Amino acid sequence: MRRVHRPNLPGQIQAYLDRKAHVSVNSANIERRWKSARKTKSLITVLGTLQSMMGPRQRCMYCVDSHGSDIEHFWPKGTYPARAFVWSNMLLCCTECGRFKLDRFPLSTDGLPLLVNPSDEDPWEHLDFDPDTGNLTARYIVDQDAPSAKGEETVKILQLDRREGMAEGYRQTFKRIVARVNAALAEDQIDPQQLADDLLEYDDHGLMGWCFGPVGRHLSPFQQLHDTAPAAWAACEATTA
Ligand SMILES: [Zn+2]
Structure with missing residues (x-):
């Protein structure tokens, strides 16, 4: 995984998302609303922007191995429909990571995500790499004398130690x-x-x-x-x- 830097969207695209975000959405209608919005030029531009954030190979932001083909909602849109049209909640994802994650989104006792967001933080603060197997594992946090809880959940959800x-x-x-x-x-x-x-x-x-x-x-x-x-x-x- 790598830290990803998020640019601002072109003004008219951001304005489109803002308009969409202001319409009240709920868990029952978000799938339909998203599906129809997804075909618009604005969201095709959003996908292109996410892909360009990952360089010419357009890799998935979670595994950084497969081609990132779709817009992924970090806070799942089914559970958090108000975040569906929020730019900072959008990542680029491959089919496999998307299938593993689905609506899995554990939170800490303070209500913070226990999943690495590569556009918000350095993933290597929570993840470790095993050069022998090539697997990603949870990083051991010396101060806490325990593996990173966020790292553990990220590895488990995305199955980063068994692909x-x-x-x-x-x-x-x-x-x-x-x-x-x-x-x-x-x-x-x-x-x-x-x-x-x-x-x-x-x-x-x-x-x-x-x-x-x-x-x-x-x-x-x-x-x-x-x-x-x-x-x-x-x-x-x-x-x-
Ligand atoms: Zn992936």
Whole structure:
């Protein structure tokens, strides 16, 4: 998973959503209203904007592995119809993640979502990566002496620890990143920006945030880069902000 930055929508598209959001909707009619709105030019533009947020490969914002083909409501529209036309509630999702999530949306005791929202937060604060299996797991939070509850729910809902094809994609990306960092470490002089650009190009799965975050920093070969080439490390780390 990767942190996603959300642009503003063009004015007339945002105005369309605002108009829609002001019409009172309820759980009984939201599906029909959404279905008919979904065919409009405005929502086709919304889908295009979400896809462009994920680069040329238009990956799903949850698994970052499959093609993101539909607008997903982070707060499910069936349960929270008032959020159906709210731009900040819209993500890009693949068919598989959409099928796993459906209306599953656990909340904490304070009423906060126990699901990572990649457009709101750095997913790697809650998720960990297993380079051997390629699976995503819940991150262990040292201060709490427990795995992140949000991470655990996210992994469970989206089945991020039991999707073989996805895990293989993550493993391949990780191998490419490691190989490029090893090649850089063998160079007499590393070009920090070139390294960062190459790694971003290879990083189909948002793994830079993990490799150049608190976990990767202590693992080979990232630790060596951190210790011996601080400028290159900084350039790579900057791409994850
Ligand atoms: Zn997906």
